[in-house]
Amino acid sequence: MTDTRPVLLTVVIESDGPVDRESETYRRIVGARLRYETLFDVALVDGPLTTARVAELCARLGSTYVVFVRESHQIPAAFLPTLLDYLRKRTVYLAEPTVYTGPVPRDVGATRLDDRYHYARDTDVYGVAFHTRRLADLVEAAGDVERSALYLAYRLYWSIAKVTPLAVGYSYASDTKAVIGVGAGPGTARLVPLIPTASRELRLYVLRYLVLFLRGLRSRGECGVGLDHLRDLIRELDLIGLVGAAVREPLESSWIRWIDDPSTTRYLYKRLTGRDAYLEFALDGAPQAEVPLYRVRLGDETVSIGKSYRPGDDRPGHDDPAVYDFYSRPVGLSSTILFFDRPGQADDNAEHLYEYFTAHHPEYTKAYFALARKSPDWDRLERKGFRLVPIFTPEFYELFLVSDLVVSSQIYNLQYRGKTLANSRFVYLQHGVQLNDMTDWVISKHFDVFVATGEMEASYLRTVAPVETLNSGLPRLESLARVPSEHRYLLFMPTWRFNLHQLSTESFKQSDYYRSIDALFTDRVLLDHLERTDRYLHVKLHPNVEKRSSTFHFSDRIRPTDVSYRDAIASAEMVFTDYSSAVIDAAFIGTPIAYYQWDAEGFFREQPYESRLDYSTEGLGPVFYDHADVVDHVVGGRYAVPDDEMARRKERFFEGVDPSRINATVVERMLSL
Known part of the structure; x- marks a missing residue:
């Protein structure tokens, strides 16, 4: 007798193009058919999943979920079996996994389901098993909300106050949304239905979604959602009572407070030495702030957001003895100063500045360098006499608490016993160079000093941080210029593409990224040139592609290298890349550079940022778009011919930087804070 019961679950797989049937995600879904074939179907959606497409799917699917x-x-392999075993034993409105943006841990059950988890959880529709009929009812009632808000709308509409996740994980594999936010398409007039709930969990989810909406609005500039709706949402769900959870989003937190109470227009943003930085909000027609940041349109109203600097004595409660002032003690000989680069890797600006500082200012006896104890750099720095402390340990946080200054090439959300980077001194040395428009990111961070590499970058940074910008150059550049070099090889440093993260090996090999790079490695003209001139092409792969290294056709003359960026650049006679800012280091020491941008037409459409540099007119080396042209440039040796235009561009790019006083300039500024 044929089983005519409806299928329990339909798995809808969304992809940007034809589904990658060799991807791990797809194989694990279809692999579950060995045990559960009669319980679930698979449907493929080519292109973005929208609210309208969800409605269409719900109308035609015959499955219960x-x-x-x-x-x-x-x-993980247990994802579908766990969902199916749970759903076939009961009828529910929804069932959801424990959600992550990084790797799914082995012990999902050990994840603490606290405020931190709920605020950080991505609340898009993915990974959650909805009751199909109930989801259709929701879309019919609230079809004007964005797909990314459907999960929230579903829980509000059906009054689902609390959900205990199943003991299985689901990973979004990226936290890009935290950088670019979410958008609201044409015709969207509200974020979610205004249905009150006392659920702290759900209110935290809505708060996070509102933060991401405002973050996306900063770059998009306008939206049909009006201020009245946002104000009603904040008040209906009492989000002001939770806004402290959004401490990592200080601009959006202040924005939410202003929307709730527009009578207060100025919000403390960052303590500085002698004065403070404030955010100022105003409707159209109100006085403009000292430093304009954004002008966005919400419905029929335009909001201006700016920055101003005011004396520290103007700050409410500045003389409150119950609040410790981390600026009360100037940086001096008894000060604790904390330096660090990445947790697992040094050899960046903080290391080079620390080495200079301790050599030239030995009178400062409490300078520490923080690093992971298991880092391969630990023993090397220990031999060099660095005063090391294991990073992000209790010892590290106690040093952070008593420190008068933190100096780093990275920005982390340091918080300990009331101390943060918002109320204490921090010098940001940068890791790269701001070749792309990172304005939104820069504005959202706290720092007393932001180190720039030349007047071009400094002018860009001063538009949002005029007081904090220091045009000194990066400390590692001064060190790099002193490294002896024999110019032994050519160096290629390709960067990464965000849309390649989860491809199977076979699909990765079909990508333009792989084909363009591998075609270079197997080019007979290039290989013959390297053999004939006894040269080598070293390839410094991006960390995200190192696991794919074996897919490329390397050879005796074209080899991957695992030496540090500094050593790789210092020993190269020519360096080329697609878009990496790392080649700027090579240009600084006079090494010829070039760009091979085979996907220039669509590259920035796939990235969470846009370029602010016109490579063809402002780049520090020639730009090539075709394989044959870049090979000809290398084989013909044209990179070795002096180029007056590139010399002029380099001079403009590094204007204002004294190569012999980079470290000294930074130290003078940091000791004056």
Whole structure:
């Protein structure tokens, strides 16, 4: 007798193009058919999943439940079996996994489901098994909300106050949304239905979504959602009572407070030496702030956001003895000063500045360098006499608490016993160079000093941080200029593409990224040139592609290298890349550079940022778009011919930087804070 019962679950797989049937996510879904073939179906959606497409799917699916999975996301082998075993034993409105943006841990059950988890949880529709009929009812009632808000709308509409996740994980495999936010398409007039709830969990989810909406609005500039709706949402769900959870989003936190109470227009943003930085909000027609940041349109109203600097004595409660002032003691000989680069890797600006500082200012006896104890750099720095402390340990945080200054090439959300980077001194040395428009990111960070590499970059930074910008150059550049070099090889440093993260090996090999790079490695003209001139092409792969290294056709003359960026650049006679800012280091020491941008037409459409540099007119080396042209440039040796235009561009790019006083300039500024 044929089983005519309806299928329990439909798995909808969303992909940007034809589904990658060799991807781990797809194989794990179809692999579950060995045990559960009669319980679930698979449906493929080519292109973005919208609210309208969700409505169309719900109308035609015959399954009791539906779960949406994006091809680029990650699921463990137990994901579908866990969902199916749970759903076939009961009838529920929804069932959801424990959600992550990084790797799914082995012990999902050990994840603490606290405020931190709930605020950080991505609340898009993916990974959650919805009751198909109930989801259809929700879309019919609230079809004007964005797909990314459907999960929130579903829980509000059906008054689902609390959900205990299943003991299985689901990973979005990326936290890009935290950088670019979420958008609201044409015709969207509200974020979620205004249905009150006392659920702290759900209110935290809505707060996070509002923060991401405002973050996306900063770059998009306008939206049909009006201020009245946002104000009603904040008040209906009492989000002001939770806004402290958004401490990592200080601009959006202040924005939410202003929307709730527009009578207060100025919000303390960052303590500085002698004065403070404030955010100022105003409707159109109100006085403009000292430093304009954004002008966005919400419905029929335009909001201006700016920055101003005011004396520290103007700050409410500045003389309150119950609040410790981390600026009360000037940087001096008894000060604790904390330096660090990445947790697992040094050899960046903080290391080079620390080495200079301790050599030239030995009178400062409490300078520490923080690093992971298991880092391969630990023993090397220990031999050099660095005063090391294991990073992010209790010892590290106690040093942070008593320190008068933190100096780093990275920005982390340091918080300990009331001390943060918002109320204490921090010198940001940068890791790269701001070749792309990172304005939104820069504005959202706290620093007393932001080190720039030349007047071009400094002018860009001063538009949002005029007081904090220091045009000194990066400390590692001064060190790099002193490294002896024999110019032994050519160096290629390709960067990464965000849309390649979860591809199977076979699909990766079909990508333009792989084909363009591998075609270079197997080019007979290039290989013959390297053999004939006894040269080598060393390839410094991006960390995200190192695991794919074996897919490329390397040879005796074209080899991957695992030496440090500094040593690789210092020993190269020519360096080329696609878009990496790392080649700027080579240009600084006079090494010829070039760009091979085979995907220039669509590259920035796939990235969470846009270029602010016109490589063809402002780049420090020639730009090539075709394989044959870049090979000809290398084989013909044209990179070795002096180029007056590139010399002029380099001079403009590094204007204002004294190569012999980079470290000294930074130290003078940091000791004056």
